[in-house]
Amino acid sequence: MVLRVTGMVEREVELDFASLLAKPLIERHVTIACVSNPVGGDLIGNARWLGWPVRELLGQAGPRAEADMVLSRSADGWTAGTPLEVLTDNRDALLAVGMNGEPLPLEHGFPVRLVVPGLYGYVSATKWVTELKVTRFADDAAYWTPRGWSERGPIKTSSRIDVPRGGRSVPAGTITFGGVAWAQHTGIGKVELRVNRGPWREARLAPGISVDTWYQWTLDVDLTPGQYEVQVRATDLRGASQDEEQRPVAPDGATGFHTVRVDVKS
Ligand SMILES: Nc1nc2c(c(=O)[nH]1)N[C@H]1C(S)=C(S)[C@@H](COP(=O)(O)O)O[C@H]1N2
Ligand SMILES: [Mo]
Numbered sequence: 073m074v075l076r077v078t079g080m081v082e083r084e085v086e087l088d089f090a091s092l093l094a095k096p097l098i099e100r101h102v103t104i105a106c107v108s109n110p111v112g113g114d115l116i117g118n119a120r121w122l123g124w125p126v127r128e129l130l131g132q133a134g135p136r137a138e139a140d141m142v143l144s145r146s147a148d149g150w151t152a153g154t155p156l157e158v159l160t161d162n163r164d165a166l167l168a169v170g171m172n173g174e175p176l177p178l179e180h181g182f183p184v185r186l187v188v189p190g191l192y193g194y195v196s197a198t199k200w201v202t203e204l205k206v207t208r209f210a211d212d213a214a215y216w217t218p219r220g221w222s223e224r225g226p227i228k229t230s231s232r233i234d235v236p237r238g239g240r241s242v243p244a245g246t247i248t249f250g251g252v253a254w255a256q257h258t259g260i261g262k263v264e265l266r267v268n269r270g271p272w273r274e275a276r277l278a279p280g281i282s283v284d285t286w287y288q289w290t291l292d293v294d295l296t297p298g299q300y301e302v303q304v305r306a307t308d309l310r311g312a313s314q315d316e317e318q319r320p321v322a323p324d325g326a327t328g329f330h331t332v333r334v335d336v337k338s
Contacts, residue, residue, distance in 0.1 A: 073183045075129075075167070079143075079206040082134030089183050092169060095124040100164050100189075101281040103254055105227050107192040108321045112232055112330040116254070118285050121187045122170030126204070127160040129167065135160075135206045143205040143212045144186055144198040152198045153214035153223065154188060156206065163189045163257055163284070167201070189284035190257035192325060195225035222324035229255035229314045231263055231289075231306035231330060238332030244297050247336070249275070250290040255308035259283030262307040265291050267300050275304075283309070297338040303329040 075092070077085040099122050109115035130142070135156055142159055145151050159165045165188040169176055176182045181199025188196035194216045205212070209223060217223050231253035236242050253263045259280060264272035275291035293302075307313040318328035 073202070075184065075202060075204070077129060077133040077204045077206065080136040080139040080208070081206050082136070083132075085129065085133045087129060092124060092167065092184060095128070097122050097124055097169070098164065098166070099170075100166060100187075101285045102187050102189050103256060103284065103286045104187065104193055104197055105254070105256075107194050107221065107225055107325050109326065110321060111230065111318070111326050111328045112238075112332075116286070118281075119171050120173065121166055121168040123166030123168035123184075123187065126165045126167050126186065130156075130160055130204070130206070133206065139206045139208060141207050141209045141212065143207050143214060144201050145203040145205065146198050147200040147202050150198070151214045152186070152195050153209065153212065153217065154186070154191065154196045155224070158188060158191060158196075165189065165196075190227055192225035192227055194221060195223075220322055225324055227254070227256045228325045228327055229253075229258070229260075229306055229308050229312065230327075231304045231314065233265075233302060233304050233330050233332050236332075236334055238334070241335040241337050244295060244336050244338055246292050246294050247334070248290060248292050249302065250288065251304060251330075252286040252288055253304070253306035254286040255306065256284050259309040260287040260306055261309040261311065263287070263289040264305050264307075265293070266303050266305075267293060267295070269301070269303075272305065295334075295336045297336050300334045300336060301331060302334055303331045305329055
């Protein structure tokens with residue numbers, strides 16, 4: 073495997089797999105998400121990634137001042153367009169070679185992939201990556217851009233109810249609701265639940281691993297027998313709440329509150 077840095081750079085750089093493994097690698101927990109994840113869906117997951125910050129490699133090449141995008145290309149020709157700034161700031165976007173303490177699995181991009189906190193996979197998470205072309209959004213388009221998806225893809229703050237499962241019946245009394253919430257690279261400040269569109273009630277948050285990972289939450293609610301609609305809402309650490317309006321996944325990610333129906337039995 074050889075990874076090339078090309079395009080608007082002072083000098084083109086080549087990196088082979090052995091040289092990459094010899095770099096000072098770091099580990100980061102990052103929750104990556106697919107833009108096609110519907111509200112409440114499971115196209116999102118957290119992993120511990122081992123890799124070398126991509127800003128180090130880009131730094132060796134020396135991007136020119138006019139460049140604003142990196143078009144990353146995989147062995148099979150797929151491309152993603154990522155803002156240069158996101159790859160070079162302090163968020164530790166990685167050239168990942170390991171996942172959860174093991175070599176990167178083939179289906180997740182072996183030998184090397186990009187993992188970029190805060191951006192949907194289609195604009196950042198190139199698997200089997202072979203080239204980083206430093207370019208401009210005005211000059212290059214990534215694979216999904218002409219296919220109806222937004223050029224930029226920051227992950228939208230969202231939350232999910234995992235238990236009790238929607239549509240299940242549960243015994244009356246104290247019911248523990250639980251799930252996850254995410255606002256990658258900002259962090260979650262608050263998660264709230266409401267029952268039958270009543271007042272929002274603040275859930276307990278587990279300490280996050282980092283602002284780039286999802287946070288677990290839980291809330292005990294006393295419910296008598298009946299049918300209930302339960303909704304969740306996340307607010308990030310800057311005080312911005314997730315968008316209530318229901319939008320589809322295209323062109324830049326779904327919005328709306330995850331809503332489950334719970335049948336409480338006597
Ligand atoms: N080479 C390549 N990389 C890719 C893709 C692809 O189709 N080809 N899909 C992207 C998208 S849309 C997502 S959501 C993530 C999914 O990563 P995972 O398979 O490790 O979950 O990979 C990204 N990297
Ligand atoms: Mo995706």
